[in-house]
Amino acid sequence: MRRIEPAFPDLLPVTHRLGWVSGDGTNVVVDPVEMRLVPPGAGPPFRPGERTLSHRPIRVLVHASAARDERSFLGELVAGGSGLLVVLDAPLAPEELPDALLPGQVVVLAPQLAEFWGGGLLPELACWSKRGAVAGVLLVLGPVPDPLVWVSRRMAEAAASGAGFVLAIPLRLPPEERRRIYELRAGESGNIELENLLFHTDLGQLAWLMERETSRVALSVGLSETLPGPATAIVKSETFAAGTTLLLWARRLDLMDGVGSLGWQLRRAARALLASTHDIRTLLREDNLRLVPGFTPWVEMFTRSVLDGSGQPFDETLARWLSV
Numbered sequence: 297m298r299r300i301e302p303a304f305p306d307l308l309p310v311t312h313r314l315g316w317v318s319g320d321g322t323n324v325v326v327d328p329v330e331m332r333l334v335p336p337g338a339g340p341p342f343r344p345g346e347r348t349l350s351h352r353p354i355r356v357l358v359h360a361s362a363a364r365d366e367r368s369f370l371g372e373l374v375a376g377g378s379g380l381l382v383v384l385d386a387p388l389a390p391e392e393l394p395d396a397l398l399p400g401q402v403v404v405l406a407p408q409l410a411e412f413w414g415g416g417l418l419p420e421l422a423c424w425s426k427r428g429a430v431a432g433v434l435l436v437l438g439p440v441p442d443p444l445v446w447v448s449r450r451m452a453e454a455a456a457s458g459a460g461f462v463l464a465i466p467l468r469l470p471p472e473e474r475r476r477i478y479e480l481r482a483g484e485s486g487n488i489e490l491e492n493l494l495f496h497t498d499l500g501q502l503a504w505l506m507e508r509e510t511s512r513v514a515l516s517v518g519l520s521e522t523l524p525g526p527a528t529a530i531v532k533s534e535t536f537a538a539g540t541t542l543l544l545w546a547r548r549l550d551l552m553d554g555v556g557s558l559g560w561q562l563r564r565a566a567r568a569l570l571a572s573t574h575d576i577r578t579l580l581r582e583d584n585l586r587l588v589p590g591f592t593p594w595v596e597m598f599t600r601s602v603l604d605g606s607g608q609p610f611d612e613t614l615a616r617w618l619s620v
Contacts, residue, residue: 297356303331306543306563307465309570310355310381310526314370315362316340318386324414325385326407326436329357331468333413353377353528360386363393370394374401379526379536381405383434384419390427400525400533404431405463408450412440413467413477418450422458430524433459437506438467439493444509451513461520464510466503504551512618535569535576541602542566542595545610548617562598565590576603 302308308328317325317334325334356373358380363370370380371394382393384406396402404424409415413436421431433454440446454462474494482490514521523540527533542562549559568589569576578584585591585599594609601607 300329300357302329303468304465304547306547307463308357308381308523309540309543310357312354312356313359314356314366315359317383318359318361323416324409326409326415326434326467328383328385328405328407328434328465331436331465333467333469333473353379353530355379355381355526355528358382360384360388363388367392367394377529379403379528381526382429383407387419390424390429393427393429396428398527398529398532399428400430400527400536402427402429403523403525404429405434406431406457406459407434407436408454409436409467410438410440410446410450413438418453418457420457421460425458425460430460431458432461432463432520432523433457435462435464435510436467437464437503437510438469439497439499439502441489441493443502443506447506447509448513451510451517451519455517455519459519461522461524462510462514463521463523464507466499466507469499507548507551508617515618530573531570532575535574538576538599538603539566539570542569542599545598545602545613549613552616558594561590561592561595565592565595565599 297312297314299311300313302310313329316339317327323336326332327334353376356378358370360383363382373380374394374397379400380402382388382402382404384404393402404421406419406421408418415436418433424431435447435450435454451462478490478494481487511521521544522537524537525533527536543566546559546562546566549562550557565588572588574588579587580600580603585596591599598609601610
C-alpha cells in the first residue's frame with residue numbers, strides 16, 4: 297500500500313493505493329491514478345508498500361487483483377474505519393470483498409475505456425448493491441471518432457448495467473502513446489482522419505466537450521456525477537459526497553473561467569470539509585457551515601444550492617456548464 301497523489305485529485309480524492317492495475321494480460325488497461333494506458337503485462341513501476349495499518353482511517357484505491365489476494369488485509373482496513381474504492385480492472389465477484397460496516401465505505405468503480413483504445417465490455421454492476429457496495433463507472437475520456445455519440449452510448453450502457461454514478465476523467469495521452477495507436481490502426485498506408493484526430497486535435501478542448509456531454513446525458517438518464525465514497529469512520533458518506541461535489545464544480549469553474557475562476561474557494565472549503573470531523577447534515581440543519589474553514593458566504597450559498605439541486609449561484613453555473 298502506497299500513498300498517492302492522483303493526476304486529477306478533484307475527481308478522485310483518494311490517498312493510498314493497494315496493488316497495481318490488473319487486466320487479463322492481453323488487453324490495454326487504464327491506470328486510474330495516472331490516467332494513462334498500461335500495455336499488457338506491464339508491471340508496477342514501484343515496489344510494494346507497507347502492510348502496516350494506519351492509525352487514522354484512510355481512503356484506499358484497491359485494484360481487483362489486490363482485492364482477491366489481500367482480502368484479510370482489506371477486512372482489517374474496513375474494521376479500522378478506512379474506506380475502499382475498488383477498481384474492477386479484472387473480474388471480481390462481490391463475495392470476494394469484505395462487507396462494508398458503514399454506508400458508502402466500499403465503492404466499486406468499473407473503468408469504461410473505448411474499444412478504439414483497447415477497452416472491453418462493461419460488467420454488470422447491479423449485483424454489488426446486495427453486498428452494500430455502491431457501484432459506478434469510470435468513463436475514460438479520450439479522442440475517439442464521433443466522441444459525443446460515444447459518450448451518449450456509453451452512458452446508456454452504464455445506466456443499463458445498474459451503475460449508481462458515473463465519474464468522467466480525461467485520458468492522459470503522451471505523443472508516444474498516440475504514435476503507437478496510430479501505427480497500430482493506420483498501417484503502412486496511413487490514415488489522414490486518424491492522424492488529424494490524434495495529432496491535430498486540441499485534446500484538452502475535446503475532453504472538455506466530452507465532459508459537458510457526459511453531464512447532459514447524466515441528467516437525462518438519471519445518473520449521478522458525484523463520487524459517493526469511499527466513506528470512513530471520520531468522514532461519513534454524505535459529507536464525502538458533499539466534498540466531492542464541491543471539488544467537481546471547482547474544477548468545472550476553473551475550466552470555464554480560467555484565472556478568474558472562483559473554483560479555488562470551493563476547493564479550499566471542500567478539502568477542509570473532508571479533513572474535518574463535521575457531519576454535513578448537522579452543519580446544514582444548524583446553519584453552521586461557517587464552522588469549517590473556507591466557507592465564505594458565497595461558498596455557503598453555492599454549497600446549499602448545489603446540494604439542493606437548484607438555486608443560485610448553482611443554477612447559473614450549471615446553465616453555463618451545459619451550454620454548447
